[in-house]
Amino acid sequence: MTSADAGLPADRAARVSEADRLARVVLSLAVEPGDVTTSSLVRQLGPQGAVREQLVPKKGSGLPDRIREVDPVRELEQAERCGIRFLVPGDAEWPPGLDDLDHVDSVQALGGTPPGLWVKGPMPLTELATSVAVVGSRTCSVYGEEVARAVAGTVAAAGIPVVSGGAKGIDFAAHDGALLAGGASVAVLACGVDRVYPQQNRRLLAHLAAEFAVVSEQPPGSSPTRIRFLARNRLIAALTRGTVLVEAALRSGALNTVGWAEQLSRSVMCVPGPVTSYVSQGVHVCFRRGGASLVTHGSEVLEVLGASGQHLVEVPRGDIRPRDELSRGDQLVLEQVPVGSPAGVVSIARQTSLHVRDADAALRRLESAGFVREVDGGWRLAGAR
Amino acid sequence: MAFATARTLALRGAAGHLIDVQVDVSPGVPATTLVGRVDKSLSEARDRVRMAINNDCGRWPATKRVTILLSPADLPKGGTHYDVAIAIAVLAADKAHEELTPDLLDGWAFIGELSVSGGLRPVPGVLPMVIAAAARGIDRVFVPEPQAAEAGLVPGMTVFGVRSLAQVSAVLRGVEVPEAPPVVASSASPLATWRGEGRLADLDLADLDGLDDVRYAVEVAAAGGHPLMLIGPRGTGKTSIAERIPTILPDLTTEQSLEVTALHSVAGILAEGSGLLRRPPWFAPHHGASAASVLGGGSGRVRPGQVSLAHHGVLFLDEFPHFRADVIDAMRQPLESGEVTIARGEEAATYPARSLVVLAANPCPCGNFYGHAGGSHGCECTEVQRAHYQRKLSGPILDRVDIWMQVRPQGPGRGRGFAAPVESSADVRARVEDARLRQARRYRDCAWLLNAAVPGPVLEERWPLEPAARHLVEQELADGRLTRRGLTRVHRLAWSVADCAGVDRPGTAEAGAALVLRSADPSRSLPAGVVSRVAS
Numbered sequence: 051m052t053s054a055d056a057g058l059p060a061d062r063a064a065r066v067s068e069a070d071r072l073a074r075v076v077l078s079l080a081v082e083p084g085d086v087t088t089s090s091l092v093r094q095l096g097p098q099g100a101v102r103e104q105l106v107p108k109k110g111s112g113l114p115d116r117i118r119e120v121d122p123v124r125e126l127e128q129a130e131r132c133g134i135r136f137l138v139p140g141d142a143e144w145p146p147g148l149d150d151l152d153h154v155d156s157v158q159a160l161g162g163t164p165p166g167l168w169v170k171g172p173m174p175l176t177e178l179a180t181s182v183a184v185v186g187s188r189t190c191s192v193y194g195e196e197v198a199r200a201v202a203g204t205v206a207a208a209g210i211p212v213v214s215g216g217a218k219g220i221d222f223a224a225h226d227g228a229l230l231a232g233g234a235s236v237a238v239l240a241c242g243v244d245r246v247y248p249q250q251n252r253r254l255l256a257h258l259a260a261e262f263a264v265v266s267e268q269p270p271g272s273s274p275t276r277i278r279f280l281a282r283n284r285l286i287a288a289l290t291r292g293t294v295l296v297e298a299a300l301r302s303g304a305l306n307t308v309g310w311a312e313q314l315s316r317s318v319m320c321v322p323g324p325v326t327s328y329v330s331q332g333v334h335v336c337f338r339r340g341g342a343s344l345v346t347h348g349s350e351v352l353e354v355l356g357a358s359g360q361h362l363v364e365v366p367r368g369d370i371r372p373r374d375e376l377s378r379g380d381q382l383v384l385e386q387v388p389v390g391s392p393a394g395v396v397s398i399a400r401q402t403s404l405h406v407r408d409a410d411a412a413l414r415r416l417e418s419a420g421f422v423r424e425v426d427g428g429w430r431l432a433g434a435r
Numbered sequence: 436m437a438f439a440t441a442r443t444l445a446l447r448g449a450a451g452h453l454i455d456v457q458v459d460v461s462p463g464v465p466a467t468t469l470v471g472r473v474d475k476s477l478s479e480a481r482d483r484v485r486m487a488i489n490n491d492c493g494r495w496p497a498t499k500r501v502t503i504l505l506s507p508a509d510l511p512k513g514g515t516h517y518d519v520a521i522a523i524a525v526l527a528a529d530k531a532h533e534e535l536t537p538d539l540l541d542g543w544a545f546i547g548e549l550s551v552s553g554g555l556r557p558v559p560g561v562l563p564m565v566i567a568a569a570a571r572g573i574d575r576v577f578v579p580e581p582q583a584a585e586a587g588l589v590p591g592m593t594v595f596g597v598r599s600l601a602q603v604s605a606v607l608r609g610v611e612v613p614e615a616p617p618v619v620a621s622s623a624s625p626l627a628t629w630r631g632e633g634r635l636a637d638l639d640l641a642d643l644d645g646l647d648d649v650r651y652a653v654e655v656a657a658a659g660g661h662p663l664m665l666i667g668p669r670g671t672g673k674t675s676i677a678e679r680i681p682t683i684l685p686d687l688t689t690e691q692s693l694e695v696t697a698l699h700s701v702a703g704i705l706a707e708g709s710g711l712l713r714r715p716p717w718f719a720p721h722h723g724a725s726a727a728s729v730l731g732g733g734s735g736r737v738r739p740g741q742v743s744l745a746h747h748g749v750l751f752l753d754e755f756p757h758f759r760a761d762v763i764d765a766m767r768q769p770l771e772s773g774e775v776t777i778a779r780g781e782e783a784a785t786y787p788a789r790s791l792v793v794l795a796a797n798p799c800p801c802g803n804f805y806g807h808a809g810g811s812h813g814c815e816c817t818e819v820q821r822a823h824y825q826r827k828l829s830g831p832i833l834d835r836v837d838i839w840m841q842v843r844p845q846g847p848g849r850g851r852g853f854a855a856p857v858e859s860s861a862d863v864r865a866r867v868e869d870a871r872l873r874q875a876r877r878y879r880d881c882a883w884l885l886n887a888a889v890p891g892p893v894l895e896e897r898w899p900l901e902p903a904a905r906h907l908v909e910q911e912l913a914d915g916r917l918t919r920r921g922l923t924r925v926h927r928l929a930w931s932v933a934d935c936a937g938v939d940r941p942g943t944a945e946a947g948a949a950l951v952l953r954s955a956d957p958s959r960s961l962p963a964g965v966v967s968r969v970a971s
Contacts, residue, residue, distance in 0.1 A: 192648045193960035219963060226852040254853040324958040326916075 066140040073097035074138045075122035077165035079269045080104075080113060084281030089162025093152055097138075097165065129168065129270055132244055137167040137175065145175045147288045147314075154313045157306070160281050164267035167285075170243040171263035173211075173234060175289075181211040181236070182355060183286045183311070184228075185304040186220025186296040187329050194220055194297035194329060197321050199227035201294060204348020206233020210355070213238060213290050215282065216255055216264070218248055220296050220304070225254055238289065239266040240282040241274035265289075283307040292317030292355050294345065298332035305332045312341060317354050319345040372419070379404070383412040384421055392428035437461045439527035439537035442544045442573060443520035444564040445512050446701060448737070448777075448784030451567020453544075455506045456517065458524035463500035469521075471505030474513035483515075483549045484522045491553020492522075492601045496529045511782060513736060515548035516558035519577060522549060522600055523607070532604075539607045544568045544576045546586075553600040554618055555579040559703030559736075562696055565589045577603050580618050585700060588693065588711050638679045641859040645845040649676055651966045652840040652952055654863050657683050658870035659931030660885035662770055662792040662835060664755075666828075666955075667842030669802035673795040676842075677719075677751045680793060682860035684715040684748070685868045691747045694787060698746055701786075702739050716748035718790075722757040729758075730765050731777045737784040740777075742769050745790035755794040756827035763832055766792070770835040773888060789888070794836065800824050837887060837924045839955040870934035886930045891923035900929055904946035911950060925949045932965070 074097045081088045081104070091100035105114045126136060137144050144167075151163045169175060184202045186194060198220045202212045206228035214221040216237035228235040235258060241247050243264045246255055258264050267285060268278060283303060287293055287310035295318070298304040311318050320342040323330025336342045343354050352361040376384065386401045387393065399409035413429055416422045423432045438459040445452045467481050481503075485495045503521055505512055523545055527537045546564055547555040557579045565576055565586040575593045578586045583596025597603050599615035606612060640650060649665065649672075656663040657680060665673040687695060692711045699705045699712065718741040720729050727733045731740035742750055752758060752766075769775045773789035798804045799821045804814035816824075851857065874885055877898070883889055889898075899905065908925055911917040917925065928949035929941035938945060944962070951959045 190963045191960040192963050192966055193958075195963040222853075223963075226854060230852045251853070257853065324956075326956075326959065329962075 065142075066138055070097045070140075071136070071138050071166075072122040072126075073101045074165040075125055075136060075269075076101050076117055076120045077104075078136075078168070078267065079120045079122070079125060080116040081165070082281075083164060083267045083278055084156075084160030084162065084284065086156050086159065086161050088165070089152060092163075092165060125269065132170070132270060134168055134170045134243055134270055137169055138165070139163065143169075143175050145178050145289050147178075147290070148285065150314050151284060151288050157284070157309055157313065158280060160277070161284065164285065166267070168243050168266050168269060169263055170259045171236075171261070173236065173261075173263040175236075175263065175265070177211055177234065178213065178236065178289050179291075180209075180355075181213050181290045182351060183213045183290040183293040183307065184220070184224035184296065185214055185286065185293060185307050186224075187298050187302045187304060187332075188217050188219035188221070189299070189329065190219040190223070190297045191323075191327065191329055193323065193327075194321075195223040198223035198296040199230075201296065201321065201345070201348040201351060202227035202235075203231035203233070205351050206235065207231040208348075208352055208361075209233070210352070211236055211262075213286055215239070215286060215307075216247075216251060216258070218250060222251055222254065224296075225258065229257070234262050236263045236265060236289075238282055238286050239264060239274070240268065240278040242266060242268050242270040242272045244270045245273065247274050279303055280306055284310045287311040287314055287316055290316065292319060292351070294319045294321065294351055295333055295336060295342070296321045297323055297327075297329045298336075299329050300332050300335065302332050305336070308336055308342070318342045319351055319354055321345055373421075376416075376419075379408070380412050380416060383409055384416055387413075387416075387422045387429050387431055389431050392425050392430040394428040398429065437528055437530065439524045439540060441520040441524040441527070441540045442568075443517050443546060444544060444567050445510060445514075446560050446563055446567075447510070447782075449563060449698065449701070449739075449786050451564050451570075452507070452510060453568065453571045453573070454510075454512070454517070454520075456520040456524045456545075457504045457506060458521065458528040459502045459504075460496050460499045460525065460528040460530075461502075465498050465500060467501040467503070469503045469505075471503075471508040472511045473505060474511065476515055477513055477517055480515065480518050480521055483518055483551070484525065486551040487518070487549035487553040487600050488522055488525065490551060491599055492526065492604055493532055496525070496531065499529070501525060514558065514560075515556075516546050516560070516564070518549035519547040519555060519600065519603060520545035523603060526604060534608045534610075535604055542573060542575055543607070544573045545603070546576065547579045547597075549600060554615065555597055555599060555603075556618060557581050560697075560701040561585050562588060562693075562700035562705070563698075565592055565594075566693065566697060568592070577606075584710060585696075585705060588696065638682055639860045640676075640679050640682060640863055641857050643672060643675060643679070644851070644857060646672055646676060646842065647966045648961050649840050649842050650858075650863070651961065652838050653680055654683065654867060655928065655931045655935055655952060656680075656791060656793070656838050657863075658867045658886075658935050659837075659874070659927065660789070660791055660887040661837035661928060661931060662887070663794070663838040663840065664828075664833065664836045664955075665793065665795045665840050665842050666798055666957075668798060668804065668844060671842045671844050673842050674751075674753055677749070677753070677793045677795060678717075679860060680749045680751075680791065681715050681717045683863040683867050684791070685864060685871060686713050687715060687747055695747050698739050698743050698786065702744060704744070714748075716745050716790075717751070718742075718745040718748070719751040719753060722752070722754045722759075724758070724762065726759065726761050726765055729762050730769070730775050731784070731786055732779065737777050737779065737782065739786040740775065740788075742766070742775055742788040742790060742792075743786040746787050748790055749793060750790040751793045751795070753795045755796045756824055763827075766832055767835065770832065792836075796828055797824075833955075834918070834920055837928055838952045840952070841957045866935055869937065870931065873934045873937075874930075886927045886934070889927060889930075891926070894923065894926055894930075898930065898940075900926060900946055901940055901942040904929065904941055904943045907943050907946050908950065916954070917950075921953060925953050928952055936965075 091103050148163050202224040206212050211234040212228035213236045214224040225235045237258050243266045246252050283306045286307050293311040295308050320333045320336050345351050349363045353363045382402045386398045395410050399406040422429050441456045443454050445454050488495045526532045527535050548558050561582045562585050569589050577595045580596040580598050583594050586594045598618050602612050696712045720741045729740050769788035775788040776785045799816045801816050929945045932945040932948045933941040948965050951961050
């Protein structure tokens, strides 16, 4: 490990000591993401203490050697040259939501606040305070893609950044939908922010890095692995105020993100699919487990996320027909007025068990409302000829 | 020798028969008889031929007994194209014309209608007649001059386009051919002001934004020749996308091109000088059309209908539930077997009709019902009306439709974002061509060309699905979401999906996509990965 007095911008170093920052760089480079031991060491001993502790040789562990190989100053400089910044807790831009990760149980032995975040792109992460995650299956259906696009578009148009994982399928649709609506979008990756994965989303990821932000706890250059995807999911949940799940099969990684959102007491919103659809099975499991809100449109996401009483959505109803507004008595009378040959008021009154006078009054009201008309021999429906 | 034989052809449906016109001119009570089951238009040939000979080519043997026999005698014959053969046979049989001996007529076929002055008028069906003549070993043919190009499309045939009977006679005798006034080309001419003709040529799939899944369905339909149904509210682009299907079909092969051109020739709609039709034809009859116009028939000659004229091309039936019930019912045969038989009295003509059938329907009579959430949709139909209309969309015809596609309204002015740019017709056509090439290789020793035509049992035996895919499809059958007939259709579709994707044997992904394509359930949607191949 090298000494701590490397030339870093003064404003960043204001609240976080350089030694701490470099120690976090070391941890970020040497330790696999989501390592619970390391994050609890950082919590108890601080980053420098954690590095020291991890340097103690343990049988069968190559970690001390890996830590010794890291040159954090050079790494930071190299990242800076590529336009990548390294955020640590205490920085003004550090998203406070990530700190919640230290206070919840681990999932699949992964967890904890990451030692730092590598960020590429001009958007300050403080803007993620109101953000929402839209995640789902990579192998989605046309339906899922359209819904994800629409939900992300509505949410983004309301000024709320849309966070997703930059993958194919729902992730892509969410980013693309948000951008098309003129909103902001941020990708949280499982590989280094300078890497392109998947290749198909090359143009999208380049655009996000140029205009908004691409985020990872993985240092630049690292490749995506299965474990890293799982670890990344906790960041998506922690960075946002709520997670919208659109289409997930039973083994989808997106369910893992939802699990984290539940752990972190973030809002969980799910978009249902056809019950026969394989790619919506995981979503439906979420509903059955309870805790997930059902959303069908972006405006309903806004309602769930907004403060109480804000962004209220009008409850959709069927058409109100004129008949629905009649009183119960009038409806009874109307039911007895024939379509064909007219019926007299006496017979109508008998069938409705009303007094002739009341039945007559009801018929007059119905006549002025245009439902019935009086003809020779009694009453019949107005529509009939 | 007082008799002579000249050859011509008779068309029965798409099949051509070689007809011997045998004429005997001998002493006896002067009379002219024409035998061999001739109809009205043909029996008038006696008068046309007599006048033509008298006015152009010597004298009619008026003092002799002339017997004209068309053989085989039991085949009903109609039409006016027998005139030239009859006239030449009469001339050769009559000893008054010594230079024209009966043996000069060997190896020739004669096609054409005669005018009073002896001129040769064009007749419909020249191309299929010449094809049939070539198949029966005849290699020289006389046709009316405007149709020489059409007849010349048949390889190995020596075609003489002539203007008059005297010219025919001169060519046969090997003497100098006399001048004759040009023949009137055809009775029809396009309206001078009508400029809509080229409209379809300018269309391209790239004109349409969105509708990615519908484009995909159309691609699969085109690749495998699967009948396709588009259902969607008014104004969602059903017609627009259907009109563009010909743009993604490959050029016709020489064989297909001859078939299509021959059918158009029979119908008499072949424009002069158009040569072989190279591009797949497109026909879109109105929903008020009669069965005769859509399927074939008509009074007099049995003409091929639009379903046959669209052979190897696209037949688009917009507003399908509004078609007449007899038309809907009769569509069953072409959908099932790729041909259509028109039976009338003792006459039955069979025409090929293997077109890509594209049907379109609204979800309700007024066409505004969206069938899913999204606020007021402005549909004014009652539930009963909708149910009645939907019933027309079910039943035996629609069991024969392979692909059911919902066309949903597109959001206002959505761009493409970072999604793959809209593909042009040329891009899609390249894939369709590839897919058809794969099918051609697979079915090289078979009677069919495309997946949609493979018989179910053969498909099961020789080209099964992957076991996992098979299991997936059987599961649908067990769940009651698929019929046995539907299973075969899904199987064929899975092959088309695989051919479009360049996959060697359909697996679960292909079978899954096929199940969605086949299903009329609007809540089942295609995997997004299948629909948009490239994301950026």
